[in-house]
Amino acid sequence: MLTCKQFLQELNDYLDPNTDPDLKRKLQSHVTECPNCFVIVDTTQKTLQVYKGVEPQTIPDDVKSRLWKALERKIAAKKQAQS
Amino acid sequence: MxxxxxxxxxxxxxxxxxxxxxxxxxxxxxxxxxxxxxxxxxxxxxxxxxxxxxxxxxxxxxxxxxxxxxxxxxxxxxxxxxxxxxxxxxxxxxxxxxxxxxxxxxxxxxxxxDEPVDTGEEMVAREIAVWEDNPEQRYGRDEMQEILNSAVQSLKPDFRTVFILRDIEELSTEETAETLGISIPAVKSRLLRARLALREKLTRQFKRKGEDVFAYL
Missing domain, CATH: 1.10.1740.10 (RNA polymerase sigma factor, region 2, helix turn helix motif)
Incomplete structure (x- = not known):
């Protein structure tokens, strides 16, 4: 039986769907027996879910405007250098 | 478009x-x-x-x-x-x-x-509590964004960057290692520490009040 510390060190492998099935079973047996690690797994999964659910934020209009103006200058300069 | x-x-x-x-x-x-x-x-x-x-x-x-x-x-x-x-x-x-x-x-x-924050380096989970249901729905979009940003901001830059690349931008472990010029084991180690640290921080925010771990059982 793994200790909680050993399990935590393997937590990423437990959460990774591509982990070797034997290792996964070994880790699963700890989670089944240990309420604390069960909660840690659950709340870690929820942590990842809330971050994945965040949409990229809108760029403020002035920031966007300066980006496009800078790009326009760059492209114009490149075209001028080529001609 | x-x-x-x-x-x-x-x-x-x-x-x-x-x-x-x-x-x-x-x-x-x-x-x-x-x-x-x-x-x-x-x-x-x-x-x-x-x-x-x-x-x-x-x-x-x-x-x-x-x-x-x-x-x-x-x-x-x-x-x-x-x-x-x-x-x-x-x-x-x-x-x-x-x-x-x-x-x-x-x-x-x-x-x-380098703010004085816990980064999970000791691999000790201090906050072990179930979360309230659907915190995304309980908090407004801006408030939720603020909570998540604040938690990420509290991580050391090394951990923060790995977490962002792996778990937000969804780069692979190999791509993250290549991008940052660090080894694959270093990516895995920093990612684990970052995830555990964020879990702690968010648990403090989202834990169900007045209940404990046995709410699950």
């Missing part, structure tokens, strides 16, 4: 609802089609801005990074070999630019980089 009205000489080439074909746009852009490059910028600018804000934690630096990333990408487009995805390539540029900003700020000593 939306388009910046500030670039009046160009118009969107990708009709609304049509598939975004990154490799075709990159090929056109490499052949000198500025319009194709603008479509690539349109597609990725928000993600690059988010990445830069997450790493630098500073609006001004994030704007600089956003600009530098696409200006450098345009300047060096002919060097892009296509061995990786274009997006991975610009993420690498953006990460390097962001880290330079962090290093500069650290040397300026204007902003503390």
């Amino acid at each position: 939306t388009y910046s009205e500030n670039w009046m000489s160009l118009t969107p080439t990708t009709p609304v609802g049509s598939a975004f074909d990154e490799s075709a746009l990159v090929a056109k852009a490499k052949a000198g089609d500025a319009q194709a490059f603008s479509d690539l910028v349109n597609h990725y600018e928000r993600k690059i801005y988010r990445l830069a804000k997450h790493i630098t934690q500073n609006d001004e630096d994030a704007e600089d990074v956003l600009q530098e990333t696409f200006l450098k990408a345009y300047e060096h487009l002919e060097n892009f070999q296509g061995n990786s995805k274009f997006y991975t390539w610009i993420v690498r540029i953006a990460v390097n630019e962001s880290l330079m900003k962090l290093r500069k700020r650290k040397s300026d000593r204007t902003v503390p980089l």
Whole structure:
């Protein structure tokens, strides 16, 4: 039986769907027996879910405007250098 | 596809609802089609801005990074070999630019980089409690964003950057290692510490009040 510390060190492998099935079973047996690690797994999964659910934020209009103006200058300069 | 009205000489080439074909746009852009490059910028600018804000934690630096990333990408487009995805390539540029900003700020000593936070380094979980149901629905979008940003901001830059690349930008472990110039075991180790530290922080915020672990059982 793994200790909680050993399990935590393997937590990423437990959460990774591509982990070797034997290792996964070994880790699963700890989670089944240990309420604390069960909660840690659950709340870690929820942590990842809330971050994945965040949409990229809108760029403020002035920031966007300066980006496009800078790009326009760059492209114009490149075209001028080529001609 | 939306388009910046500030670039009046160009118009969107990708009709609304049509598939975004990154490799075709990159090929056109490499052949000198500025319009194709603008479509690539349109597609990725928000993600690059988010990445830069997450790493630098500073609006001004994030704007600089956003600009530098696409200006450098345009300047060096002919060097892009296509061995990786274009997006991975610009993420690498953006990460390097962001880290330079962090290093500069650290040397300026204007902003503390290493805040006294728990980073999970000792691999000890202190907060073990179930979360309330659907915290995303309980908090407003802006408030939720603030909570998540604040938690990420509290991580050390090394951990923060790995978490952002792996769990938000969804780069692979190998791509993250290559982007940051660190080993694969280092990526895995930092990711674990970052995830555990964030879990602790969010649990303090989202834990169900007045109950304990046995709420699950």
